[in-house]
Amino acid sequence: MSAAEETMQERQAALKGLGTSRKRVEDARFTQGKGNYVDDIKMPNMLFGDFVRSQHAHARVVSIDKTAALELPGVVAVLTAEDLEPLSLHWMPTLAGDKQMVLADGKVLFQGQEVAFVVAEDRYIAADAVDLVKVEYEELPVLVDPFKAELPDAPVLREDIADQKEGAHGPRRHPNHIFTWEQGDKAAAEAVIEEAPVVAEEMVYYHRTHPCPMETCGAVASMDKVNGKLTLWGTFQAPHVVRTVASLLSGIAEHNIRVVSPDIGGGFGNKVGVYPGYVCSIVASIVTGQPVKWIEDRMENLSATAFARDYWMQGKIAATKEGKILGLWCHTTADHGAFDACADPTKYPAGFMNICTGSYDIPTAYLAVDGIYTNKAPGGVAYRCSFRVTEAAYFIERMIEVLAIKLNMDAADLRALNFIKKEQFPYQSALGWEYDSGDYHTAWNKALDAVDYRGLRQQQSQQVEDFKAGKTRKLMGIGLCHFTEIVGAGPVKNCDILGMGMFDSCEIRIHPTGSAIARLGTISQGQGHATTFAQILATEIGISADDITIEEGDTDTAPYGLGTYGSRSTPVAGAATAMAGRKIRAKAQMIAAYLLEVHDNDLEWEIDRFVVKGAPERFKTMKEVAFASYTQEIPGVEPGLEAVSYYDPPNMTYPFGAYICVMDIDVDTGVTDIRKFYALDDCGTRINPMIIEGQVHGGLTEALAIALGQEIAYDELGNVKTGSLMDFFIPTSWETPNYETDFTETPSPHHPIGAKGVGESPNVGGVPAFSNAINDAFRAFGLTHTHMPHDHWRIWKTANDLGLHS
Amino acid sequence: MIPGRFEYHQPDSVPAAVGLLSDLGDEARVIAGGHSLIPMMKLRLAMPEHLIDLRAIDSLKQISVAGSTVTIGAMATQSDLIDSTELATAAPIVRETALQIADPQVRYVGTIGGNVANGDPGNDMPALMQCLNASFHLHGPDGERQVPAREFYEAAYFTARDDLEILTGISFPACEGGYAYEKQKRKIGDYATAAAAVLLSKAADSSCSQAAIALTNLADTPLYCQEASDHLVQSGVTDASIDAAVQSALGQIEPVDDNRGPVEFKKHAAKVILKRAIENAWARA
Structure with a gap:
């Protein structure tokens, strides 16, 4: 069949563009074990690095004796802070305006901290040598409780900045205090709470957990001493930023550094920051002139690289007797560990925690966040969420439930009463955001109908009666959540990382025969960019997604x-992709007009071609135009067909969703069983529904893990209690329930294709849905709130404290 | 997670393995499936200089039922136990237990011999073997001897096996009646928060003719609950006698506080799990 005979629908389908459940082009290699990860990189003469780590949470380093290690055959070097100091690399800046030890400089501040870096000819020798490095410590008092950080007898952790009264985010009132960040109107919020007829108050703790990507962090550094070029392969979620940081730290000119992110086995925020392992690999390669590989193991990943959450959120919510919310107040104590290494935009030391008014029209609000140092690993990264947004969503969705209890109201009705209405968008929140679009009531009603919410409540009441009558030992919880995300950071005017504006980019080259390559400033870690960005482009420029190569991750080419x-790739780089595609189309239109001998304005775009208005038989396909651009002289138009776009988003995007979890709880054992999980997501324009569904399943499963048991726990001496996958909960298929996914589609008004981003929504909305189900199950017995993680013993304890075992 | 240096040996017979162990002495460890030993080596909590791998000894992989005696070679994997139709008839509780150990990948490699010989109180098979009144076959420089499972475990990782002996197999009488292995765990791959193995036989007059109860991960060894078992035989299986038997068994447990929960919770979980196991076994008897 010739192109001319194809129907419009067939041509449309052939593009595999927006809205197509196109199979992921990445999966052929991933499912066959043909991915190329950083640990797959093997180079001649490659050396291996391994860390000597502190077993103490707080101690002075009295001495480090590396003699025995250096005597072991095959050991090339043992680096300590003393060796890095002449290069000024014994400390490094963090993304949060703090600095962090690369190797222990006089003291250690958390268990697992890097003390020395052993470099050896093979991985086994490196591990043997780690055992031979003798470190003498003098133990210091340990601080693990952030609420004790400012007591008179609290140990001073960061002696390097003990006297520094001004931090990166304003005044510091104590050596263990990092910052106080305030948003909203304190006086107004406190006045509303003082005078309101109903006020509910609760401490909501979002415990410390960890992104725990399947692939741990690692790097291979290769310094070519002949041409002065450094190549760094690594598990980097932001390779260009790593290049700039590496240049600033090492003094190597940026054009002499090439950073490559190969295939990455999940990031979830864990791979945004810069770790001592990267710095030490680079230094070791510079010193030895040989490539140096460093790959952390699982226990190192869990105990030393960036954690997530650890927010103690004290909340007050005020309402009328009818349930109309009047005001919200929140004070958060944020446990940042030993260094402030949060990965947030510079001006947001608590990320976007000020999205904590959620989906609700709350006229007055106030938020304060106190950042605190403790003897724990640094981090505070956005684990499958936008910066601190899961914390915010969990807080408000718990506070709504607590308020519903106080009002003796149905929690679904309370939400509906307070949702921002469709006609209120764009909506200015009390804490400073402009929500772009939303239709919360439609989504909410669809969700309630889909699960037969009223029927579920009747069943639940019956079950409570049966429980009280001794007919069952199981309770039923209904976990509700309506979340609003804030993603797509972000506008350069207020969002930067280390000064770099948070724009993103796409560069497209159309080849003479009508296929294309597009390169972006983002990097997929499993999201399927090679699939979805090609779809955006296919719709924009009329070339099949199958004929478009997407490339990311190499700073020399991208x-x-x-x-x-x-969730910034689609909102920002996806927008850049669409805009670059439009530049291609604009030039192509001029070429087509010349070829068809008409004025530019006499053409209209139709799927994959320019058609002369009123003469549908006269057209030029994009493929024909591409060929002409390389083979013909087009007067007044440069040869070739390329475009680049750097996109600075005018606003964030605000995806939202309605999730409902129905859970059965064995009161005697604390064992939970998810009977049903319904997830409605509105991520604006849907690019690939199959990938969206996969993202939702993945995010919900991580949310399930966090809510039901996943944590990084410390004992009072600062020992990590959950440093392996024996104790750190990663669900398998066995623990993972069936999910029902659904959607509404409310495009973003400011995004070129209306897309909002989806990868993180299920984690943001999932955690409160699971947690609310547990809390809701015990509501009939007087429970107001119980902290996550809801593992068996904690659920049992909740039941026990309520007297349900007597 | 990188082990120290070791030499690897793969003998092809039990005498050769026993000979190697005698020659290498304290510096050697026998390895079966490796699910306990290899993680310990990766953490360098175990640093044997020699590993004697039993995988090439085919005679240790057999499962047989002769008359009323079941014999299982030490190198039979959990997966072999699950797949054996003979075993499913002669001792279905073994299959029920094996299916609750970790995940299929682990069960393809993990062996019954390794599971019972290591003395890890978290392992499921030791309590099951006590419940079945199994005997462990030990081969050493002086030949073979048998030790009852109920007398084998001394403390965590300490057993009646001499350092120069290899546990080569297990035998136990085919079981009759009802059975249950109930296990509470946090997730797939976890050790039990509490687990119970129960075998009950019902006489024609509905009295309980035989009973055996054993518990997993509720002390530093598996626990055979003689008194609780006797109580069910003497009193019959009623709500009251089950409660009494459970109370008796609970008197033996000494759970420790860990990430699975505090002692108080574990005692409660043990009570619930054992009660369910007895009820389930009796319903099947």
């Missing part, structure tokens, strides 16, 4: 971008 995290 345009500068800020990387992939915070």
